[in-house]
Amino acid sequence: MTAFRKGWRPVSAIILLFLLWEAASLLFEVPSWLLPSPSQIWQEGIAGWPDYRYHLWSTIRLTIVGFSIGTIIGIAVAICLHLLPKLRDTLYPLMILSQNVPIIVLAPLLVIWFGFGVLPKLIVITLVCFFPIAVAAMDGFKQTDADLMHYMKMAGATKGQIFRKLEWPFALPALFSGLKISATYSVMGAVISEWLGAKQGIGVYMTLASSSFRTDRVFVAIFLIMALCLIFFAFIILLERWTVRWKTKGAKNNG
């Protein structure tokens, strides 16, 4: 119910936008290779399903695998750097620098080094994914409530117990905000890595479409990517709701 009440505004804005777009392309008779109308895109989206189905599937698989690897590495890096403060001071600047290397430049190099296989693609996705996750998790660990930490120490908790029973659960909400950002990045990362050379994927479908002036297909690809991002994002939100349900439960009573 609340989702509906909050959701109707953006949804109606999008519908209005599509209507304007449709009307404009009818009115000014824009050629479809320049800018197809929403209805043309919709038709191609339905008719082209058998053509792009396996592209879509391949991108989803690549995204999930890349995102999982990026998440694991991101969390592992955060834990290591958190438990070893000296290492953190040494490596943190390097991590930030790694984010300043443009992926568009790095990606072709990765292909040169690792060929056209799946490895360079996974590296690209991992690179864009791990940073938001690692930074969010490290911030979460660092912000652990001082009173709770004090209690755990007085109660005689070991370093491991403090981490497992206090710091980790405390960092979960922060970690999830990192995961949400990374989930959408990972779809973009997958598409970019497919541009570099792949046999299938939305990125490939998109390159083929634009080189043959099938603008409608380019738009189909754009909407597919947006939908994928949204679905991944929603999935992470569901996971978050389930994991930190104590937050919503507690707040219900107070507010």
Place this chain on the structure above:
Amino acid sequence: MASLSLINICKSFGDKKVLKDLSFSIDHAEFVSIVGPSGSGKSTLFHLIGGLLQPDNGEIRMESSLINGKRGAISYMPQSSSLLPWRTILENVMLGEELLGKKDEQGALEMIAKAGLSGYEHAYPDQLSGGMKQRAAFIRSMLSPQSLICLDEPFSALDEFTRLEMQQWLLSIWEEHKRSILFVTHNIEEALYLSDRIIVLSSRPAQVKAVFTIPFARPRRESIVLTEDFLRWKKKIYNELRGMI
């Protein structure tokens, strides 16, 4: 044999001497309160007993073993309830036991019922009122296996009415379960009502200024706070504290 003894404890932070040659002890099943001016080093004392800090000098003994700098030798209840927000009340009150490796869910449930928190076993701390949270935090320290419980101004964040209720409740639980309790408070009445003994600390550097053995019989009723005897004691301790300011 005393449960806990402190012998000539000294502690300074930099040039600031906080505790100087502090000595006292607590017997088994004794309720001892510590009162003293703000900033005299009461919390620091708990941190030393809890092993968070090392004394510069002196010995802290539990039964007969030295516990200088050793963590986990006491059960502790801080001023803020410090319940973990992602754990239910039941999981929270068992935390002390869990850290030391033995959980007793049945005992925890009984204790929760005794604290009047039945029905909240599976609620999260944010769903509870301030007094209920303090009760849960106190059960947690009661359930921890250590023989000495240290409470650092556990009720100071509560309003007067809840505070009175909590004191009575604390006494009833304690009279039934007899554990050694070391209790820090700013409130003379609270100390008088609850304790067997009251230790008055001097201002910084803190030393034991006076020790009073409180003769009121147990079980105590709240009505004793209105007796003349109680008032006389209150004056006595008040004067002792005022002498320092």
